[in-house]
Amino acid sequence: MKRGEAAEDFPPLSPKACILSSRSGSRMNSTELGHRLIRHYPFASESLLNERGIGIYVPPSYYRDENKRYPVLYMHDGQGVFGPNPFSNSSWNVHRTAEELISEGLMEEIIIVGIDNYGQERLNEFAHPLQSSGIPGAPDIICKGESYERFLIEELKPTIDGLFRTLPDREHTALMGSSMGGLVTYNIGFRNPHIFSKLAVMSPYFVRLDLNTLREIPFYKRYPGVNNLALWLDIGEIEANILVEHVRGVVEELIEQGFVFGQNLMYYEVPALRIPRRIGQPECDRRCCFSSGSRAKQLKPSCTAEKKSD
Numbered sequence: 001m002k003r004g005e006a007a008e009d010f011p012p013l014s015p016k017a018c019i020l021s022s023r024s025g026s027r028m029n030s031t032e033l034g035h036r037l038i039r040h041y042p043f044a045s046e047s048l049l050n051e052r053g054i055g056i057y058v059p060p061s062y063y064r065d066e067n068k069r070y071p072v073l074y075m076h077d078g079q080g081v082f083g084p085n086p087f088s089n090s091s092w093n094v095h096r097t098a099e100e101l102i103s104e105g106l107m108e109e110i111i112i113v114g115i116d117n118y119g120q121e122r123l124n125e126f127a128h129p130l131q132s133s134g135i136p137g138a139p140d141i142i143c144k145g146e147s148y149e150r151f152l153i154e155e156l157k158p159t160i161d162g163l164f165r166t167l168p169d170r171e172h173t174a175l176m177g178s179s180m181g182g183l184v185t186y187n188i189g190f191r192n193p194h195i196f197s198k199l200a201v202m203s204p205y206f207v208r209l210d211l212n213t214l215r216e217i218p219f220y221k222r223y224p225g226v227n228n229l230a231l232w233l234d235i236g237e238i239e240a241n242i243l244v245e246h247v248r249g250v251v252e253e254l255i256e257q258g259f260v261f262g263q264n265l266m267y268y269e270v271p272a273l274r275i276p277r278r279i280g281q282p283e284c285d286r287r288c289c290f291s292s293g294s295r296a297k298q299l300k301p302s303c304t305a306e307k308k309s310d
Contacts, residue, residue: 039055039056040053040054040055041053041054041056042054043155043156043159045151045155045156046155047147047148047150047151047154047155048118048121048125048144048147048148048151050118050121052078052115052116052117052118053078053079053116054078054113054114054115054116054156055078055081055082055113055114055116056111056112056113056114056160056164057082057094057095057098057111057112057113057114058070058111058164059098059099059102059109059110059111060099060102060109061109062109062111062165066165068165069165069166069167070109070110070111070164070165070166070167070172071108071110071111071166071167071172071173071174072110072111072112072113072160072161072164072166072167072168072172072173072174073110073111073112073113073174073175073176074113074115074152074156074157074173074174074175074176075094075112075113075114075115075175075176075177075181076115076117076126076176076177076178076181076184076185077114077115077116077117077122077177077178077181078113078114078115078116078117079114079116079117080092081094081095081112081114082094082095082114094112094114095112098110098112111160111164111166113156113160115152115156117181121144122180123141123180124141124142124143124144125144125145125147125148125184126145126148126177126180126181126183126184127141127143127144127145127180127183127184127219128143128145128146128149128184128187128191129143129145129146130218130219130221135217135219136217137208137210137215137217138208138217138219145184145187145188148184148188149184149187149188149191149192152188153188153192153195157173157195170193170194170195170196170197171197172197173195173196173197173198174196174197174198174199174200175188175189175196175198175199175200176199176200176202177200177201177202178202178203179202179203179204179205180205181202182201182202182203182204182205183201183204183205183206183219183220185199185200185201185204186199186201186204186206186220187220189201189229189231190223190226190229191223193226193228193229196229197228197229197230198229198230198231198232199229199230199231199232200232201231201232201233201234202232202234203234203235203236203239203243204220204233204235204243204247205219205243206218206219206220206243206246206247206250207219207220207242207243207246209242216242216246218246220246220250222253222257224257225257226257227254227257227258227259227264228264229264230264230265231254231259231264231265231266232266232268233247233250233251233265233266233267233268234247234267234268234269234270235247235248235269235270236269236270237269237270237271244269248267251265251267
């Protein structure tokens with residue numbers, strides 16, 4: 001659809017989408033962002049006992065070819081995926097990046113689902129427990145990552161697959177997130193390689209520094225039996241040193257357990273990036289290409305070994 005043309009609406013909700021409704025009865029709304037229509041649904045979750053917005057982008061050919069099905073990219077922190085994040089007033093504008101790359105033949109058409117975080121519960125929902133008591137050394141975090149995982153896999157994904165013409169198998173399902181969203185992407189993806197085949201883990205919050213004791217508190221764990229994922233991992237070069245160090249360590253561990261650098265593992269250290277949720281156009285291009293399965297020429301990662309030899 002070209003700029004200035006009337007936006008096509010999505011089909012009405014089907015009976016399958018009974019969960020895709022607001023407990024308060026509020027109606028869904030549509031917003032024209034750039035040159036594509038993004039529809040925002042209020043989604044009530046039984047696993048989390050709360051409600052959040054879901055934004056959905058469909059590619060240019062979605063209504064022209066009614067027999068075609070599409071891969072799906074799920075993204076956390078959906079408030080900033082398609083429009084300005086109310087917390088930072090910045091946006092990834094992923095739909096615009098996707099359409100530019102599609103028009104240039106650098107990636108295939110995909111459906112993108114932006115999942116709003118739940119504000120004050122974001123930290124809790126994006127954290128998986130490392131042991132039965134939660135995360136050792138982080139008593140302030142009530143780990144709800146497993147409930148968020150159930151919401152995504154058992155509630156949201158089946159609804160999206162029922163409402164839209166998706167390719168629902170693992171080979172065509174990707175997950176992307178930044179900071180704590182990167183952490184939950186890592187955990188959900190490695191815990192469910194039968195659901196997701198591609199992960200984009202951006203500036204993951206793998207560790208916290210206790211400012212009183214200077215103790216490093218890991219928020220992640222290893223999944224040594226899993227190496228059948230395609231993984232994009234990145235970190236900003238001027239972020240906290242311990243974050244960079246731990247991300248490099250995870251890359252080395254992944255190579256040890258069977259990931260092949262340059263094939264199913266890409267690692268990129270973003271120059272001069274400090275704020276994980278404010279990514280520039282080149283970085284967004286790389287992540288979108290990787291998440292769609294494309295091997296675009298922009299993919300020029302930095303290798304852990306190369307960094308250490310500088």
